[in-house]
Amino acid sequence: MGRPENPLDPAAGPVQRFACALRELRRGAGTPTYRTMARRTDFSVTTLAAAASGERLPSPAVLAAYVQACGGDVAEWERARRAAHREESARPPEEGEDTADPPYRGLARFEIDDSERFFGRERLTDELIRLVREHRHVIVLGPSGSGKSSLLRAGLVPRLRGADEEPPAAIRILTPGARPVHEHGKLFVPAPGPGETWVVVDQFEEVFTLCRDPRERAAFIELLLADGDGRLRVVLGARADFYSRCLEHPGLATVVRDASLPIGPMTRAELRAVIVRPAAAAGLVVERALTARLVEETADEPGGLPLLSHVLLETWRRRRGRTLTLDAHLAAGGLRDAIAQTAERVHSGLTQDQAELARRILLRLITPGEGAQDTRRPVDRAEFDHGEHGDRSDTDAVLDRLVRARLLTVDAGSVDLAHEALITAWPRLRAWIEADRERLMAHRRLTEAAALWEELERDSGAVYRGTRLSAAEERFCVPGGQDDFTAAEREFLAAGLAARADVHRACE
CATH class of the missing domain: 1.10.260 (434 Repressor (Amino-terminal Domain))
Known part of the structure; x- marks a missing residue:
């Protein structure tokens, strides 16, 4: 025996x-x-x-x-x-098992330091360089998922820095946010010394989705259209579905007419470069059958680059030796289902309380579209601290799981979706948005009003009144209605209710 x-x-x-x-x-x-x-x-x-x-x-x-x-x-x-x-x-390595640097970015955009592995956009980068040399104001237009942010950061900026001509005095990159003049006005002042100052405004559509004040929006547009005494150049990146909104402003309409670069689909050769060359640079091989399949599927997929990048990352995580295989690609969920599979894997590993917290976190990172697509909404980390209704350590744990799965990014205290593709590619998230759409829209408006109230040092004239207060009371002053509020949001609404009560008492 x-x-x-x-x-x-x-x-x-x-x-x-x-x-x-x-x-x-x-x-x-x-x-x-x-x-x-x-x-x-x-x-x-x-x-x-x-x-x-x-x-x-x-x-x-x-x-x-x-x-x-x-x-x-x-x-x-x-x-x-x-x-x-x-x-x-189909089982990716456990967290921490694979310490190699992935050759693909997943849902995250390419950054300036990623220029060495930014393949497939050489032709478009050349066109953009030519355009920005000929015009002081340029706009890059493309659908969500076409690679605008990556083109600006990993394509344009490194080329500007490495130019043989006079180097830029400064290159500044920003996203507008809710208060673009207040937050970024000083960035449009040319830097001292020789050379021009370049301002790259990524996700320019935020002036329409996040900036609710028409006066602030108009002031920001005027600011970026100024020439800074001939020492300022501005490059915008905007989603193509906001093309008509750009035409509402005469100055922007001129930029669109004279100096716009539309981002169309990649050619098949460019797609092959996106798939094969990062792997080759890392000493890896992509099966021919996998390359052929990905090229065929992505060529017909509008905004398919984030889907491609994510499934390549997940295929790499499931690689066997030095080879990225078709079997590993299918195990990751394929082009159209890999994002949902990753997100569901994270969600299934959460407790019931953590899953509810994840839902609140993700919904706070989204601005529901009003006549347009839903968009992501970068927020300060402090917005997730709900005081008596949440524990910071629980929030940190859930955020960490979402960040490690590359579904969210955290940068300088700001939390954001890794890409808007998550909104459309994950059915569970779409269902959460649709089930809560009206409330989300009301909550976003209240969040912005509360931020302005805080900025005005809680001026009583900035609180909700009349029908806006009554609508907010009906929607949010119910059991559990403020569980996802920040302390400032709760206090803002309470201040409006208290002001109304004071008026009623004075009239008695």
């Missing part, structure tokens, strides 16, 4: 479960020793014992020998082995 085998837990994974089944097959055959089985096959005792060790799946040849020695059906067991392999391939 040979040495007893180490115990296995079939719940530990498909490899261990398959090994347990092999051991059961051997027991059903009368538990022949591995030496006896070796005499019936061309494999050694060690090789046959390893097949049922639970450390890895056996090769087809070893499996066939093991099963034949135990009187089993080889074809049936080979089908089971393939199923176990697919299931195992």
Whole structure:
């Protein structure tokens, strides 16, 4: 009788479960020793014992020998082995297991330091460089997911810095936010010294989605259209569905007419470069079948670049050796389902309370569209501290899970969706938005009003009054209606209710 085998837990994974089944097959055959089985096959005792060790799946040849020695059906067991392999391939490494630097960015945009792995946009970068040299004000227009932010950061900025001509005095990158003049006005003052100052305004559509004050919006547009005494150049990046909004302003309409760069779909050669060249730079190989499939699918997918980048990252995480395989791609969910699969994997690992907290976090990061697509909404980390209705450590834990999964980004205290593709590609998030759309829109307006109230040092003239106060009271002054409010939002609404009560008392 040979040495007893180490115990296995079939719940530990498909490899261990398959090994347990092999051991059961051997027991059903009368538990022949591995030496006896070796005499019936061309494999050694060690090789046959390893097949049922639970450390890895056996090769087809070893499996066939093991099963034949135990009187089993080889074809049936080979089908089971393939199923176990697919299931195992679908399991990405545990957090911290893979310390290699990924060659793909996933949902995150390319940053300035990523220029060495920013492939497939060389032609477009050349066109943008030519345009910005000819015009002081340029706008880049493209649908969500076309790569505008990456083009500006990893394409334009490194080329400006490395130009043979006079280097820029400064390059400043910003996103407008809710108060663009208040937050960024000083960035339009040219830097001292020789050279021009470049201001890159990414996600310019925020002047329409986040900036609710028409006067502030108009002032910001006038600011960016100024020429800074001939020492300022401005490059805008905006979603194409805000094209008509840009035409509402005569100065912007002129920029759109004279100096706009539309971002269309990539050519197939450019898509191949996006897929293959980052892997090659990291010493990896992409299966030809996988490359062909991704090119075919992405070429017909509007705004498909974030989907492509994410599924490539997830395929890389499931790589075997140096090769990114079609099997690993399918295990990751494929082009259209990989984002949802990643998000659902994170969601399923949360407790019920954490899942509710994740829902609140994600919804606070979204501005529901009013006649336009829903957009992301970068927020200060402090907005997630709900005082008596939430614990910071719980919030930090959930944020950390979402950030590690590359669904969110955190930068200088600001939290944001990694990409708006998450809104459209994750059915659960879409369902949350649709179920809460009217309330979300009302909450966004209240958040902005509360921020202005705080900025005005809680001026009583800035609180809600009349019908706005009554509508907010009806919607939010119900059990649980303010659980996702910040302390400032609760105090803002309470101040409006208190002011109304004071008026009623004065009239009695």
